[in-house]
Amino acid sequence: MTRSARxxxxxSRPAMKATPLSNCERRFLLRAIEERKRLDGRQCYDYxxxxxxxxADRGCCIVExxxxxxxxxxxxxxxxxxxxRPTEGILFFNLxxxxxxxxxxxxxxxxELLVKLNRLIERCLRNSKCIDTESLCVVAGEKVWQIRLDxxxxxxxxxxIDAASIAGIVALCHFRxxxxxxxxxxxxxxxxxxxxxxxxxxxxxxxxxxxxxxQQGTYLVVDPSEREERVxxxxxxxxxxxxxxxxxxxxxxxxxxxxxxxLRCSKITAVKVAEITELIQKxxxxxxxxxxxxxxxxxxxxxPNQKITTFKMExxxxxxxxxxxxxxxxxxxxxxxxxxxAKPILHTPGTAQIGEGIENSWGDLEESEREEAVEEEGxxxxxxxxxxxxxxxDTSTLREAEKDEPIVLSDSEEEEVIILEPQELPTKARPQAxxxxxxxxxxxxxxxxxxxxxxx
Amino acid sequence: xxxxxxxxxxxxxxxxxxxxxxxxGLLSRPDGSAAFLQGDTSVLAxxxxxxxxxxxxxxxxxxxxxxxxxxxxxxxxVIERSREQLLRQTCEAVVLGVLxxxxxxTLVLQVLSDAGSLLSCCINAACMGLLDAGLPLSSLFxxxxxxxxxxxxxxxxxxxxxxxxARAILTFAIDSPERKVLMTTTKGSCSVEEGPCFPx
Amino acid sequence: xxxxxKMVEPLEYYRRFLKENCxxxxxxxxxxxxxxxxxxxxxxADGSALVKLGNTTVVCGVxxxxxxxxxxSANKGYIVPNVELPSLCSxxxxxxxxxxxxxxxxxxxxxxxxxSQIIAKExxxxxxxxxxxxxxxxxxxxxxxxxxxxxxxxxxxxxxxNVQLPSVTINEETGLSEVNLKQKNPLVIRKHPVAxxxxxxxxxxxxxxxxxxxEDLASGTVTVVTDEEGRLCSxxxxxxxxLTGDKLQxxxxxxxxxxxxxxxxxxxxxxxxxxx
Numbered sequence: 001m002t003r004s005a006r007x008x009x010x011x012s013r014p015a016m017k018a019t020p021l022s023n024c025e026r027r028f029l030l031r032a033i034e035e036r037k038r039l040d041g042r043q044c045y046d047y048x049x050x051x052x053x054x055x056a057d058r059g060c061c062i063v064e065x066x067x068x069x070x071x072x073x074x075x076x077x078x079x080x081x082x083x084x085r086p087t088e089g090i091l092f093f094n095l096x097x098x099x100x101x102x103x104x105x106x107x108x109x110x111x112e113l114l115v116k117l118n119r120l121i122e123r124c125l126r127n128s129k130c131i132d133t134e135s136l137c138v139v140a141g142e143k144v145w146q147i148r149l150d151x152x153x154x155x156x157x158x159x160x161i162d163a164a165s166i167a168g169i170v171a172l173c174h175f176r177x178x179x180x181x182x183x184x185x186x187x188x189x190x191x192x193x194x195x196x197x198x199x200x201x202x203x204x205x206x207x208x209x210x211x212x213x214x215q216q217g218t219y220l221v222v223d224p225s226e227r228e229e230r231v232x233x234x235x236x237x238x239x240x241x242x243x244x245x246x247x248x249x250x251x252x253x254x255x256x257x258x259x260x261x262x263l264r265c266s267k268i269t270a271v272k273v274a275e276i277t278e279l280i281q282k283x284x285x286x287x288x289x290x291x292x293x294x295x296x297x298x299x300x301x302x303x304p305n306q307k308i309t310t311f312k313m314e315x316x317x318x319x320x321x322x323x324x325x326x327x328x329x330x331x332x333x334x335x336x337x338x339x340x341x342a343k344p345i346l347h348t349p350g351t352a353q354i355g356e357g358i359e360n361s362w363g364d365l366e367e368s369e370r371e372e373a374v375e376e377e378g379x380x381x382x383x384x385x386x387x388x389x390x391x392x393x394d395t396s397t398l399r400e401a402e403k404d405e406p407i408v409l410s411d412s413e414e415e416e417v418i419i420l421e422p423q424e425l426p427t428k429a430r431p432q433a434x435x436x437x438x439x440x441x442x443x444x445x446x447x448x449x450x451x452x453x454x455x456x
Numbered sequence: 457x458x459x460x461x462x463x464x465x466x467x468x469x470x471x472x473x474x475x476x477x478x479x480x481g482l483l484s485r486p487d488g489s490a491a492f493l494q495g496d497t498s499v500l501a502x503x504x505x506x507x508x509x510x511x512x513x514x515x516x517x518x519x520x521x522x523x524x525x526x527x528x529x530x531x532x533x534v535i536e537r538s539r540e541q542l543l544r545q546t547c548e549a550v551v552l553g554v555l556x557x558x559x560x561x562t563l564v565l566q567v568l569s570d571a572g573s574l575l576s577c578c579i580n581a582a583c584m585g586l587l588d589a590g591l592p593l594s595s596l597f598x599x600x601x602x603x604x605x606x607x608x609x610x611x612x613x614x615x616x617x618x619x620x621x622a623r624a625i626l627t628f629a630i631d632s633p634e635r636k637v638l639m640t641t642t643k644g645s646c647s648v649e650e651g652p653c654f655p656x
Numbered sequence: 657x658x659x660x661x662k663m664v665e666p667l668e669y670y671r672r673f674l675k676e677n678c679x680x681x682x683x684x685x686x687x688x689x690x691x692x693x694x695x696x697x698x699x700x701a702d703g704s705a706l707v708k709l710g711n712t713t714v715v716c717g718v719x720x721x722x723x724x725x726x727x728x729s730a731n732k733g734y735i736v737p738n739v740e741l742p743s744l745c746s747x748x749x750x751x752x753x754x755x756x757x758x759x760x761x762x763x764x765x766x767x768x769x770x771x772s773q774i775i776a777k778e779x780x781x782x783x784x785x786x787x788x789x790x791x792x793x794x795x796x797x798x799x800x801x802x803x804x805x806x807x808x809x810x811x812x813x814x815x816x817x818n819v820q821l822p823s824v825t826i827n828e829e830t831g832l833s834e835v836n837l838k839q840k841n842p843l844v845i846r847k848h849p850v851a852x853x854x855x856x857x858x859x860x861x862x863x864x865x866x867x868x869x870x871e872d873l874a875s876g877t878v879t880v881v882t883d884e885e886g887r888l889c890s891x892x893x894x895x896x897x898x899l900t901g902d903k904l905q906x907x908x909x910x911x912x913x914x915x916x917x918x919x920x921x922x923x924x925x926x927x928x929x930x931x932x
Contacts, residue, residue: 638898
């Protein structure tokens with residue numbers, strides 16, 4: 001638990017700009033659409049393949065819509081309810097456009113696109129009242145479940161909203177929350193081992209279907225790809241459940257649509273939603289069966305077998321018998337810890353120092369501090385100074401001799417003396433201060449002299 | 457067959473890696489991508505670059521490497537940031553960034569599921585992602601997590617439960633040519649003798 | 657001449673020194689800078705310490721507050737460390753939200769506290785499930801000259817040793833807590849973790865206690881944290897050049913020696929302010 005959990009400012013991150021679409025590419029795409037052809041070979045009303053795979057955790061799934069990929073994870077937490085709705089659970093939806101999905105996406109930035117998509121997800125999943133929030137209440141006004149749905153776009157190849165809405169509803173259907181019991185004021189949360197977790201109560205499954213319009217609404221394409229989204233004039237999103245009830249409808253891009261077009265779109269939506277719902281239910285049923293039978297599940301099972309870029313290894317035993325011997329060998333080979341260590345020097349009560357290397361360049365300040373301290377309780381340290389004074393003499397003579405050279409490397413084994421900036425000592429100032437200054441330099445000197453302990 | 461496997465496991469002193477698998481090039485947009493799975497732990501890596509750098513981060517002599525670690529639930533916090541640093545410096549030691557000065561390489565790691573040994577799975581996913589992007593590398597690397605159980609026995613590639621029970625957890629990144637240690641980080645305390653247990 | 661050389665070819669400049677087993681600031685490869693500690697530097701904090709490692713200066717203040725313990729660990733208090741690297745300590749940092757280095761350092765300190773069990777969190781609990789101490793450990797760098805992790809870990813330890821908590825009792829009739837400011841008790845410090853950092857030069861040379869300059873030029877860093885029993889609380893090597901097991905063992909050996917020195921220092925300081 002650390003307090004600096006704020007994300008660093010997004011503007012400081014380098015970001016690559018999305019490559020702009022060239023004019024001829026744009027013209028080519030539009031011409032193809034006019035000829036009722038699409039780049040990936042689909043017909044105008046064709047939906048890309050939908051693939052749903054479940055993770056090992058409950059409430060986790062990846063939905064692939066062609067090459068667009070969305071990861072969904074549902075989690076829950078016990079929280080106090082909102083004041084105006086004491087008997088309702090809280091729903092929280094969040095779609096993230098991961099920088100992995102496309103080079104133009106920046107982490108943590110609220111772009112217009114992101115806000116629009118999040119708003120649509122809210123309208124599709126919350127405002128359609130597909131989740132029974134009252135069943136999430138544990139103690140009215142005290143504790144309710146907060147259900148959090150995190151959606152991550154992993155690869156952007158157009159039509160994010162459809163993929164996200166499918167992933168969202170699949171994850172919510174797949175999720176199980178821990179069972180709870182209330183006795184008086186005591187709330188007990190059961191672990192999955194104690195009691196089977198319970199599914200959320202979901203009334204219906206709203207699914208979004210997107211339509212892209214070109215040339216002021218003359219041409220229409222279902223499930224636009226990323227390229228098609230770039231050249232489209234307007235977008236119509238219809239969220240519907242399998243009972244043919246429209247949950248939300250949104251037209252954006254500022255195109256005028258005639259009534260017939262909207263009706264036609266809603267008919268297409270009904271067909272697509274029926275197909276997708278069936279697929280989702282089949283996928284959920286499959287997963288349920290596998291889990292019940294104790295078979296293998298999780299993302300590892302969804303990796304294709306016959307593909308050149310995939311690789312699988314069965315669980316492999318690793319021989320670790322010789323590890324301890326190896327470690328021992330390394331330890332015995334290494335030098336044992338040195339027993340030489342510094343004597344701490346007490347400056348004043350509460351301030352002490354050990355040092356081996358250089359003094360810091362704050363030396364001046366230190367000395368004045370020490371002077372004050374000494375004036376306060378001179379006697380206690382007086383004896384220590386006397387001892388040190390004897391040693392200072394040879395130091396200062398050495399120092400004078402080497403004044404001209406900034407760096408001296410002594411050849412002698414015992415004393416590797418390196419003196420930097422020997423001019424720092426004004427030799428004959430006040431006797432009292434002088435004593436202390438020499439004392440400091442002596443200390444530094446003494447440390448340098450200590451046995452070499454280089455780690456090589 | 458199963459009995460034989462158990463024998464192998466027993467001979468190895470109970471050390472066993474979970475089954476692992478990897479898929480490369482599974483995303484269409486990034487320049488390199490890889491999913492790495494160790495048991496039920498899985499991480500997806502997507503990589504862009506070398507590409508243009510925006511702003512002041514540009515380096516005149518080498519490429520800027522940026523690693524982003526996205527948790528599955530919520531926003532990235534301090535733990536993610538510190539792991540990003542570990543992963544970035546590990547990759548920096550291996551990527552020959554001097555061949556692409558004044559560019560940026562962005563590696564995004566998305567946690568798909570965490571069932572123990574997450575950091576080592578991130579390391580492996582990062583390496584496979586770098587490979588898939590075809591970036592010049594000086595060597596390959598792999599990540600291994602070891603746990604010391606209360607009896608002092610070594611468990612390789614621990615699950616979440618084993619991690620919770622363990623006295624110490626050590627994660628290493630090891631390079632391919634000489635099996636030197638690229639990165640280590642530890643959790644819990646252990647004696648010096650138990651420390652440098654370098655798996656083969 | 658030397659300064660020009662240093663500016664143009666900083667790495668080569670360092671290599672010349674390292675070849676002779678010394679560093680431009682006069683230290684040998686295995687030498688620490690002078691370590692100064694002052695405890696009780698901040699009078700308003702419940703415990704504080706200032707640590708200087710050469711020019712690197714770090715101050716740690718511990719503030720104790722009362723709070724209800726978490727539901728799942730009713731008998732435990734909290735320790736909340738935070739490392740701040742404000743823009744005043746180096747030109748490297750900008751003001752604003754904490755950068756990656758500060759967050760990584762915070763996490764490192766949090767890991768050290770957790771791994772070493774420096775304080776048993778149960779000691780911070782006053783009444784089971786009702787009241788516990790929260791120790792906010794703010795570590796602020798005043799001068800950044802490398803090796804921030806060692807300085808921070810030491811400052812934290814020294815500050816925690818300095819903490820005096822007032823005794824708190826719960827009045828059984830009213831159920832309210834009563835704080836007795838006159839009776840103060842020190843914290844029980846179970847372990848004394850000490851960090852030792854190394855910089856790796858040219859993939860092979862290890863130098864102890866790197867300065868900011870050395871950190872920039874180095875190809876990697878290693879930080880080893882040990883406690884008084886010589887157990888490893890953390891071996892933190894965030895990437896960088898690869899090392900062999902033997903080299904890591906050398907680091908651990910050096911860290912154990914360093915621990916003894918620092919332990920002596922902290923004992924002496926604590927003894928010096930104890931009322932006779």
